[in-house]
Amino acid sequence: MRLFIISELFDKPEKITKFSVLPDVGLENIKRSIDKYSLIMAFPDFDAVKSSLTEETGKAFLIYIYSADERFTQMQIKKVRTTFETSLSPLFVRLEIQKFLPAVDGVYKDYSPEIAEKSKTLWESIRRFSPNQYAVSMPESRQINYIRYLLSRGMEKEDPFIEKQSKTGFFYPVAHLILNSNLEGEEAEQLEVLATRKVLAKEVQNKTSLCPHCGYYNMVIREVCPSCGSVRIKLTEFIHHYSCGYTAPAEEFVLDDRLVCPKCGEELKHIGVDYDKPAENYVCEDCRSVFSEPDVNLLCLNCRENFPPEDILSEPVYSYSLTPFGKMVGYEGKFPISLLEELSVKLGITDYNVFSFLVDKFIKISTRYPERKFCILGIHFSMSDKAVIEFPVRVRTFLKDLIEIIKENIRESDIMSVYEEKLLFILLTETPPDGGKTVHDRLKNQIETILKKNNLDREISFSSSYRCLPDSTVKTAREVLQTIIEETEDGTAV
Known part of the structure; x- marks a missing residue:
């Protein structure tokens, strides 16, 4: 295990030994734990740490950001976690940065031996993962x-x-x-x-x-x-003059230290006798509109x-x-692709357009030479979200079993392809109708068996169909392939 200290207290990379004079008392405890590490280095910035990282050290080091400066600490946390090679590395800080607390493995004001123990546990967890x-x-x-x-x-x-x-x-x-x-x-x-x-x-x-x-x-x-959209509005007290019925903002009635009606000129002396204040309303200072609610x-x-x-x-x-x-993806270091994509990788699948072209060629050959018979199988798979989310290990086991039974039932001369990631085509070359039926029925029974064995018969469904050629009613690959597609999708499969 190697310990990398990042602190602005150091102006250049420096190897720490039991004889080192450390710039802060909070780092002195490091000397007591020096035998826990194969190397202790101090750096002024994470950029200097990056230049020291190698394949060898990348799997056995921890980082301790020793700084009381919030901006410096936050910047170093960002650099460590955004750098791919150190994104999983044990990381400890002296100063707590609340917003990035989940991105660090502990806050220690002074160096503590606990840092080494926690790092050891973390590396044990990380080493369980398969390579990315x-x-x-x-x-x-x-x-x-x-x-x-x-x-x-x-x-x-x-x-x-x-x-x-x-x-x-x-x-x-x-x-x-x-x-x-x-x-x-x-x-x-x-x-x-x-x-x-x-x-x-x-x-x-x-x-x-x-x-x-x-x-x-x-x-x-x-x-x-409401009239002009201005924010220059003011809640204003209004006065209603009884004699002439004039109503206006109170400020219009003020003349020196008296209240005088601006319409008729009469002085208002007694509220309730000469005038009243009916309500407060808003007045727009831009368009002078009066309104009760803005x-x-x-x-x-x-x-x-x-x-x-x-x-x-x-x-x-x-x-x-x-x-x-998701946990399985994390441990295996890859995203399992869809059911038929996985088969494509494991079995060597021909591009669908190429496959269609080859079927056309075989149709022309069998039409000219009727004894050159061949068959096409189609197997349509449908998998529930529940299978992917809750039973990923079962799905993976089913896939392995499926690959094995397909390998057992086809020959090197047979050709496979996938249509829209849901239908597997198998072209059985030089195969008469009874041979095509035998392969179809055997595959169908074996798929049903491995689905039940893996308790996935409710989560993964399939339907299958086959056609053997030459057939006087079929003249193109598109016709025969489309027939199989429709039969396996609408439930009319064999």
């Missing part, structure tokens, strides 16, 4: 690391944090850093992608109101004049657009938790 199957430049690589961070920290769920800098007013600190989103809050789009892929389950945690024009949450509620509108502080309250977008804010399928 994706190139660093691919978004899937960061998605895998995000899942693994949740798993290794025992979180399995990320809740939204309130963040005024975010477009929606909320953000997800761990996802924001490890997925390396540009702005706080944008990581929600990637979390939605993971939810669509059944890796994450989501639950409404809060709600936010957004501008209908730009999607930002920061809006100002304003009372405005309109309400909102001003977006981002795009400066005005709009009424009924136009506000109300959006749910979710918490995201790992599904059983």
Whole structure:
């Protein structure tokens, strides 16, 4: 295990030994734990740490940000977690940064031996993961690391944090850093992608109101004049003169220190006798309109657009938790592709357009030479979301069994293809009708058996059909393939 200290107290990389003179008393405890580490290095910034990382050290080190400066600490946390190679590394800080608390593994004002013990436990969890199957430049690589961070920290769920800098007013600190989103809050789009892929389950945690024009949450509620929309409105006391019936704002009746009706000139002396004050009303200082209730509108502080309250977008804010399928993805280091995509990888599937072209060729050959018979099998699969989310291990076992029985039933000369990721075609070359029926029936029975064996017969359904050629009613590949597609989709399969 190696310990990398990041602190502005150091002006250059420095190796720490038991004879080192450390710049702060809070670091002195490191000397007592020096035998726990194969190397202790201090750096002024994470950028200096990156140049020291190698394949060898990348699997056995921890980082301790020793700083009382909030801005410095926050910047270093961001650098550590957004760097792919250190996104899972044990990370400890001296100063608590509330918004990024889920992204660190502990807060220690002074160095403590607990840091080494916690790091050891974390590395034991991280080493259980299979290698990440994706190139660093691919978004899937960061998605895998995000899942693994949740798993290794025992979180399995990320809740939204309130963040005024975010477009929606909320953000997800761990996802924001490890997925390396540009702005706080944008990581929600990637979390939605993971939810669509059944890796994450989501639950409404809060709600936010957004501008209908730009999607930002920061809006100002304003009372405005119903006539001209001005915000220059004032709640004003009114006076009603009994004699002439004139009603106007009280300020219009004030003449020196007396109340005088501006319409008839009569002095008003006694309230209830000469005049009354019927109610307060609003007066617009721009258009002079008088009204009892102002309109309400909102001003977006981002795009400066005005709009009424009924136009506000109300959006749910979710918490995201790992599904059983998501945990499997994290441990295996790859996203299992769809059922038939997985078969494509394992069995060597021919492109559908090429397959159709080959079927046309076989039809022409069998038409000219009737003894050159062949058959085409179609197997249509349908899998429930529940199977993916709740029973990923069973699905994986079923896939392995399915691949084995297909390999047992086809020859090297046979050709397979996939249509729209849901229908598997198998072209049985040089096969008479009775041979095609035998293969079809055997595959059908064996698929039913492995579905029951894996307790997936309610979660994965399939239908199958076959056609043997030459057939005088069929002249093109499109005709025969479309017939099989329709039969397996509408339940009229053999």
